[in-house]
Amino acid sequence: MKTYPESIAFLGQFGRFQQMVFFLLCISIVPNGFGAFTLVFLADTPSHHCRVPDVNLTEDWRSAIIPVRVVNGKPVRSSCSRYRLDVVRNLSDQGYSPDHDVNLTTLEEETCKDGWIYSKDVYQSTIVTEFDLVCNDKWKKPFTTTIFFVGILVGSFFAGQLSDKCGRKPVLFVTLALQTIFTFIQVFSVSWLMFTVLLVINGLGQMSNYMAALVLGAEILTGNVRLLYSSLGTCFGFAAGYMLLPLCAYFVRDWKTLLLVLSVPCLAFFPFWWFIPESPRWLLCQDRVEEAEAIVKKAAKINKVQAPGAIFEGYNVAKAKTDPKEPHSILDLVRNVDIAAMTVVLCYVAFTISAGYYGISFNTTQLHDNTYVSCFISGAVELPAYVSSWLALRYIPRRLSVIATLVLAAIPLYLMQLVPEGYFGLSLLLEMVGKYAITTGFGLMFAYTTELYPTALRNTAAGICNTVARLGSCIMPYLLELRSYSKFLPYIILGSLAVLAAFATIFLPESFGRPLPDTMRDMRKRERINCPCLPKAETPVAVLLMDNPKA
Known part of the structure; x- marks a missing residue:
């Protein structure tokens, strides 16, 4: 039986159909960019x-x-x-x-x-001024940020599993609807408690639709276009939203109006439902071969190429022989020692990168007297970082790329404490190098994770890793509060986490240059974690031949 990329090779890699999917999914990710950092302006505390x-x-x-x-x-x-x-x-x-x-x-x-x-020198109003989140109630401000990331954590946990059971496309649009609708409803909050509850529901959709869009595009697209989408495409969509936020906030200084400006235009995304298809890979895993063929034949018509009569002929028979039908669940991530160890390492690396990314991002907004300039700089530095992640995904093995970015992130974080007082420019440069490196790692890990797991578990695994990563973002507000004891303590903690994550990455399997695994059998053939403490199994000759085409 042909592999999925071989079966749809007649479509080409970047015809009109692939271009439509590529750009519409990238645009659907833009709300995540401004949604993740809206609290920078909504919850800022003016002088009082x-x-x-x-x-x-x-x-x-x-x-x-x-x-x-x-x-x-x-x-x-x-x-x-x-x-x-x-x-x-x-x-x-x-x-x-x-x-x-x-x-x-x-x-x-x-x-x-x-x-x-x-003071109204900067803002007309924020949730801090609206609900008096100062003095004895100032604890509510970091708690608001944490509870938002708790919502993201819960959403990531369930959205990944729902996506594997119900499909990528429904989860993508349901989570997008959660973001849009509840961001709008927050405008009518009459108390901090009401705002916080709505924020948690809003968080259920944040990043969950990012993961659904990432996996959906990665499964539809093939070859170098898939790498371009998984690194540059999705990440540029996020960065565009990130940089759009301070531009909107600069002209809209009232928190309620800002939420309206950010939520109402998102209604334009819902017509995308009729243009973005379900993942044919996922449909094949559900034995819905006719639906998968219908999507590919429609794509062939859009690309103006002739489709063969039976695109996935014999798929059910071959699949039954190689991977008997069995229900998949989150437990599949821990049943096998190798897969369980790999999942633990990926979760820890994701946790470290998320804590570092959001910690540095929220801190860099204070590096300039003008919060809008700080936020824009923090977003703009992500563009070269994502270009670097794309180049690394295309030319450099995954393990080496992730290790290099983690080490590069740790070095400037450690050096921050050696900068003499008053050398503001040098401190800014070091922090931006750290932000660049950790953002590059962020782009790498999304693609790396999707490449290691089979189609039946891909979104579940990505959701679990994303869930653990959210724990890193949840502790971030309180990690930054440690500056009251020592302004360098957060840097030292984040740098140490990055060094440990770089060491742990050494043991992960490599996925560079290999096709996406479609079944658990495909995954078990090759995903062995390189840890000397785990028992080694003999490598089947067939696997050696598969991994070495020249043999």
């Missing part, structure tokens, strides 16, 4: 101080009622306290001057009982 009610106070006392603190050598107004209003009002009524008659440091302070006044 206690509100002073409209009582009888002189202008001098109204200005002096907010204590002044020294932060990093600079005097700033307190954000969470004021001098006791009744005491200040009494002193003002008696004609005392705050500049000459009273030692302000002796006055008792109180919390902001009447709320806060927020």
Whole structure:
């Protein structure tokens, strides 16, 4: 029986059909780019101080009622306290001057009982100003980011398995609908709790549709076009959304309007349903050969080529002999020692890359006084990173590529603590090198993971790895909070994780230059993890011949 790429070779690699699938799927990924980092602007905290009610106070006392603190050598107004209003009002009524008659440091302070006044120099409003997520409630801000990534984690876990059971296409559009609809509904949030609940549901669709689109395109496309799509195509779609976010946020400074601007245009993606087909590979794995042939014949008509009468002739018979029909589940990822060990290593590497990627991304937004410029730079540096991942996928073995990017990411993170105080440009350069390297690894791992697992488990495996990766993004807000103890501590932790991940990658099997496995039998033939602690099995002669065409 011919392999899937051989069966559809008559279509060519990049005809009109493949171009349509390629570009529509890339466009469908754009919302993930701005959705993943929307909280950079939605949850930013502008400068603020206690509100002073409209009582009888002189202008001098109204200005002096907010204590002044020294932060990093600079005097700033307190954000969470004021001098006791009744005491200040009494002193003002008696004609005392705050500049000459009273030692302000002796006055008792109180919390902001009447709320806060927020600066509108940058934002008209954010969820922080809307729901007062400051002072005693400031813990809610990092928790909001974490709970969003928890939603992504849960969505990744279930979406991968649903995609393998129900199909790539339905999951792609259902998760896209979750993102669009619940981003829109968030506009009407009347409390932080309501906003957070809706954010979790929104997160169920975030990245889940990215994974569905990635796997769908990787299974439809073949050869170098598949590599181009899995690395440059999908990643450029994500980066486009990432860079679009600060441009939209710059012109829309109100959080509710920004959510509307980001959600409503996504309705234009739903007509794609009639142009993006289901994965023929997946249909074949479900024994739906006629449906798979119908899609390929329609593709042949679009490409204006003649399709053979029976494209997958004898597929059911050959499949029954080589891979008897059996239900597949998440347990297949751990039943075999080699596959289980490979899954554990891939999950750890994905965890490290996700923690590093989101940690550096959220931190780099603070590298410039202008948050919009910071966010745009952080997004723009991803473009050369994705080009590098594409070149690496095309010319360099997968293991070597991933190890190199992890080491390159760790080195600048360690060097950050050696930069002398005041060398801002050097610190920025090192952090951008780290962002470039970790982003390159991000692009590599998506493609690497899809190449190691068979069609029946591909989305489940990608979903599990993506789920574990989300754990890295969930801890990211609290990892960045460690800067209050030492500003270099997050860098040291992320660098150490990257070094360990590089070492673990050494034991992964290689997939460079090999066809995608369609069945568990195909996977078991070759996916042996290179760990000396695991028992070695004899390699069948047939496998040696398959892996060495010259033999």
